[in-house]
Amino acid sequence: MTAPAGYQQIPVKTWYLKFEGGLPEISGNDSFLLEYWKKPSAADYLDLYKAVGSAWGWTGRLLKTRQELEAILNSSENEVWLFKVENETAGFFELVRSAGETELVYLGLKPEWIGQGLGQKLILSAIAVAGQNGEKVWLHTCERDHESALKAYLKAGFIIEKEIISLEYYPE
Secondary structure, eight states, rough: OOOTTEEEEEEEEEEEEEOOSSSOOOOTTTEEEEEOSSSSSHHHHHHHHHHHHGGOOOTTTTSSHHHHHHHHHHOTTTEEEEEEETTEEEEEEEEEETTEEEEEEEEEOOOGTTTSSOHHHHHHHHHHHHGSEEEEEEEEEEESSSSTTHHHHHHHHHEEEEEEEEEEEEEO
């Protein structure tokens, strides 16, 4: 496959992590709210996806056709959860559930909410929701993610299962 217009393939170190800790409890007294976003429109989803992921070169959903993205968002295995602070959407996480496991596919905060101590709350919230079925919870992150991402995932109870370097598409 040739690189889509505006993108280039570069080598990227990626870590695959598995959650090994105890499931966190999410208190109703916390300063945030989780809201299940049932079948978001592709346009609204992409607005949030870009707001959260553009600084980190997120391209996975941008390189999908509209039909492919709508199929993902409408799938019974896919869940998108909004992370709200002060009635504003501060970030989100996205899960894909399959037999025996749940992948934490995307997780992040909008830039204006970074640095306010919310990252760990978002991660722990995602773990609590993802782990509700008692099956394996895993994710992958890469060297192009926020500089604190890997450390934050390890602090939350994830362990590194493997590390690879692969060619990934990033904006030019």
